[in-house]
Amino acid sequence: MPGAPLLLQVTGLRKNYNVPVLRDVCFELRAGEVHALVGGNGAGKSTFARILCGLTERDGGEISFRGQPYLPATKREAERAGVVMVLQELNVIGALSVAENIFLNDLPQRGGFVRFAKLQEKARRALSHLGMEEIDPAQPAGRLGVGHQQLVEIAGALAKNCQLLILDEPTAALTVPEIERLFENIRRLQAEGVGIIYVSHRMEEIRQVANRVSVLRDGQLIATRAVDEVTAAELIREMAGHDLPERGKARERSHGPVALRVRNLRSGGRARQVSFDVRRGEILGLSGLIGSGRTETLRAVFGADAKEAGEVFVDETLVMIRAPSDAVRVGIGLIPEDRKQDALLLSQSVRVNTTLSALGGGWLNPRAETATAAQFTQRLQVRCHSLEQAVGELSGGNQQKVVIARWLARDCRILLFDEPTRGVDVAAKDAIHQLLRELAGDGKALVVVSSELTELMSLCDRILVMSAGQITGEFRPGDWTREKITDAAFRGYSS
Amino acid sequence: MTFNPKKVAEYAAMAVIWLGLVLLFGMLSHNFLSARTFAALANRIPALVVISAGMTLVLIVGGIDLSVGSIMGLSGSVMGAAMMDYHLPLFVGILLGLAVGLVAGAINGSISVCFAIPSFIVTLGMLEVARGLAYLTTHSQTKYIGGAVEGLSGPIPGLGISPAFFISALVIVAGQVVLSRTVFGRYLIAIGANESAVRLAGINPKPAKIAVFTLLGFLSGVAGVFYTSRLGSSDPNAGVGLELSAIAAVVIGGTSLMGGRGSVVNTFFGVLIIATLEAGLAQVGASEPAKRVITGAVIVVAVLLDAWRRSSRISL
Numbered sequence: 001m002p003g004a005p006l007l008l009q010v011t012g013l014r015k016n017y018n019v020p021v022l023r024d025v026c027f028e029l030r031a032g033e034v035h036a037l038v039g040g041n042g043a044g045k046s047t048f049a050r051i052l053c054g055l056t057e058r059d060g061g062e063i064s065f066r067g068q069p070y071l072p073a074t075k076r077e078a079e080r081a082g083v084v085m086v087l088q089e090l091n092v093i094g095a096l097s098v099a100e101n102i103f104l105n106d107l108p109q110r111g112g113f114v115r116f117a118k119l120q121e122k123a124r125r126a127l128s129h130l131g132m133e134e135i136d137p138a139q140p141a142g143r144l145g146v147g148h149q150q151l152v153e154i155a156g157a158l159a160k161n162c163q164l165l166i167l168d169e170p171t172a173a174l175t176v177p178e179i180e181r182l183f184e185n186i187r188r189l190q191a192e193g194v195g196i197i198y199v200s201h202r203m204e205e206i207r208q209v210a211n212r213v214s215v216l217r218d219g220q221l222i223a224t225r226a227v228d229e230v231t232a233a234e235l236i237r238e239m240a241g242h243d244l245p246e247r248g249k250a251r252e253r254s255h256g257p258v259a260l261r262v263r264n265l266r267s268g269g270r271a272r273q274v275s276f277d278v279r280r281g282e283i284l285g286l287s288g289l290i291g292s293g294r295t296e297t298l299r300a301v302f303g304a305d306a307k308e309a310g311e312v313f314v315d316e317t318l319v320m321i322r323a324p325s326d327a328v329r330v331g332i333g334l335i336p337e338d339r340k341q342d343a344l345l346l347s348q349s350v351r352v353n354t355t356l357s358a359l360g361g362g363w364l365n366p367r368a369e370t371a372t373a374a375q376f377t378q379r380l381q382v383r384c385h386s387l388e389q390a391v392g393e394l395s396g397g398n399q400q401k402v403v404i405a406r407w408l409a410r411d412c413r414i415l416l417f418d419e420p421t422r423g424v425d426v427a428a429k430d431a432i433h434q435l436l437r438e439l440a441g442d443g444k445a446l447v448v449v450s451s452e453l454t455e456l457m458s459l460c461d462r463i464l465v466m467s468a469g470q471i472t473g474e475f476r477p478g479d480w481t482r483e484k485i486t487d488a489a490f491r492g493y494s495s
Numbered sequence: 496m497t498f499n500p501k502k503v504a505e506y507a508a509m510a511v512i513w514l515g516l517v518l519l520f521g522m523l524s525h526n527f528l529s530a531r532t533f534a535a536l537a538n539r540i541p542a543l544v545v546i547s548a549g550m551t552l553v554l555i556v557g558g559i560d561l562s563v564g565s566i567m568g569l570s571g572s573v574m575g576a577a578m579m580d581y582h583l584p585l586f587v588g589i590l591l592g593l594a595v596g597l598v599a600g601a602i603n604g605s606i607s608v609c610f611a612i613p614s615f616i617v618t619l620g621m622l623e624v625a626r627g628l629a630y631l632t633t634h635s636q637t638k639y640i641g642g643a644v645e646g647l648s649g650p651i652p653g654l655g656i657s658p659a660f661f662i663s664a665l666v667i668v669a670g671q672v673v674l675s676r677t678v679f680g681r682y683l684i685a686i687g688a689n690e691s692a693v694r695l696a697g698i699n700p701k702p703a704k705i706a707v708f709t710l711l712g713f714l715s716g717v718a719g720v721f722y723t724s725r726l727g728s729s730d731p732n733a734g735v736g737l738e739l740s741a742i743a744a745v746v747i748g749g750t751s752l753m754g755g756r757g758s759v760v761n762t763f764f765g766v767l768i769i770a771t772l773e774a775g776l777a778q779v780g781a782s783e784p785a786k787r788v789i790t791g792a793v794i795v796v797a798v799l800l801d802a803w804r805r806s807s808r809i810s811l
Contacts, residue, residue: 304695328697341692348685357697360678364681406696
């Protein structure tokens with residue numbers, strides 16, 4: 001392999017979305033090599049992959065592919081050049097046949113009519129190439145299990161004259177035998193000289209299948225190492241980075257009794273067996289990789305998704321929460337990650353949005369309503385022209401404050417925040433952090449899910465780490481480090 | 496009670512458009528501008544007015560109801576059958592007609608909400624079912640009732656306008672009050688704006704959605720009673736195609752088909768505009784096909800104007 005020709009060379013790759021997400025990334029891939037890419041949330045892995053397969057434009061830097069400058073404007077163009085990505089989320093169209101899914105962009109046709117016999121034949125060949133002769137190309141793809149659907153997608157990728165294959169967490173949905181088969185196929189492709197970029201959280205798999213591994217952190221490529229010369233612990237240390245000395249000091253807040261107790265919560269396959277307590281006046285952080293079940297935990301506690309098992313106690317009393325209305329009744333409020341989709345009435349005024357959960361019944365009382373809205377928007381310093389301004393016209397930070405104001409107006413004492421500062425600028429972020437501290441100071445119990453470790457470490461009194469649907473670590477100020485938290489975040493994926 | 500100046504301005508704008516239409520026909524035809532024209536207009540629209548008022552609320556929550564005309568026909572038929580075949584008194588006949596509408600609306604709402612089926616489909620089914628039931632109850636015949644029934648839609652002596660018109664105007668006022676002054680009305684607008692957000696705000700949107708369909712079914716029953724009383728007989732064909740007039744009136748009044756925005760008062764003006772257009776075109780001698788072409792074009796132009804007005808306001 002070391003002697004094999006260079007397939008892909010990336011130098012000085014840059015990308016900014018308000019903040020830099022890729023900074024001068026240099027990366028190389030040889031023909032027949034499997035190069036693993038690891039990193040925590042927001043490290044820049046997906047952006048890097050998206051640029052390579054034409055889904056995102058770069059801001060700067062050089063990419064050369066098979067010795068030629070490479071700058072795909074669309075996914076189609078990248079595929080024509082031989083770069084194909086298999087996304088983590090399944091993109092199989094269930095109603096179409098397996099064969100149609102594999103060749104969706106390139107159906108064999110004559111005069112606009114699909115040549116089904118030829119399509120079946122091509123599909124059968126593509127599947128047998130992956131050693132999946134048992135799959136009937138004529139059957140609807142939706143009838144296959146998730147693992148087989150993933151393999152069908154990979155077959156589709158390979159059918160496109162692929163020279164460089166990008167796999168993003170390809171084993172997330174696969175069973176052990178399916179993983180074995182995937183690895184066999186990866187090795188076969190390697191032998192054919194195909195280069196593979198393998199994005200994964202799973203250290204063991206990387207050790208099994210990859211030749212080299214690169215670590216991304218905060219948009220920078222920190223290190224590239226040969227897989228057999230590096231331990232998982234070393235990789236985790238690289239991903240975590242160094243601790244800033246002023247972080248991690250103990251808070252001076254005093255906590256009251258337990259406000260929310262969650263026991264053995266299970267929901268939707270993503271959260272399994274989750275238990276935790278939050279006290280009044282406490283900010284509890286929920287860390288972990290994206291997809292580790294943090295959001296699902298909050299949504300299940302709040303009743304937004306069904307619980308398969310588990311108990312929720314508020315003020316030490318068992319409560320039955322089957323719908324968000326039950327949660328709100330016992331004083332729990334959720335500030336969801338996608339506030340435009342799940343929280344705000346964008347076309348409606350700040351007043352209407354603030355008071356929505358606090359209206360009671362019967363007649364509206366315009367004077368009381370305006371007073372309530374004014375009280376809480378002023379307290380949270382929402383910046384708006386008037387209470388009648390549409391919430392859709394406000395900035396992200398102010399929109400977030402309106403959602404929080406809604407729960408304060410309803411007098412919720414337990415607040416569940418899912419990525420509270422996503423999509424807000426730096427100044428607004430500080431303001432929201434300050435606000436969360438004040439809420440805790442007022443005796444509210446806060447649970448904060450965040451993908452930014454820095455945010456959690458500066459905000460929280462305690463951090464729980466979730467990994468693969470379970471809690472794998474609990475840390476207090478003073479004993480937490482980026483490395484310990486990162487290690488816990490990967491722990492659930494290692495078995 | 497305080498008045499929202501923005502809302503008053505919108506009502507005024509709709510009123511001006513209607514008055515413009517009236518003046519236009521007044522110029523085109525000598526005898527259009529007379530008390531008789533307006534009395535006739537007022538006595539023709541009550542059924543459409545009450546249905547359109549309910550339809551406004553259904554559109555605001557993001558639903559639609561295609562079965563209103565059939566439900567109107569069914570409740571008139573039930574009323575006629577009750578009085579003529581079973582010799583029940585008038586008020587029992589009216590109550591049965593209203594009850595049938597209420598039940599049909601409740602079925603529409605419950606099926607669409609509880610099984611998450613688009614209301615378009617559910618009410619399309621109800622359009623056929625209710626019409627079929629109307630034919631079955633009447634054996635496809637118009638039943639003459641006469642006498643007592645006609646009081647509701649006959650002009651009040653000395654006034655020239657029927658009690659039905661005043662009732663329908665009352666329904667409009669009540670509908671607007673519910674929409675803009677009650678928590679229920681606020682929830683309707685919120686559901687239409689973002690149902691998922693409403694649920695996550697701790698409000699169960701289902702009862703409110705079922706309630707508006709039930710209310711519209713009931714109002715379709717009221718329309719059936721009005722229509723029967725105007726004809727003096729129950730007609731299983733009553734209200735054929737009325738759903739389209741109602742939706743057109745609501746949309747001309749500026750209510751969004753996507754939900755989240757609307758006004759019952761402006762729907763009333765929408766009904767006036769459609770009815771005036773019809774009456775005026777008839778008086779200037781337009782043929783039936785020409786009337787349809789013009790009415791259709793006016794609906795589209797009204798919605799275009801509304802969309803343009805809104806987009807220009809937002810860009811300001």
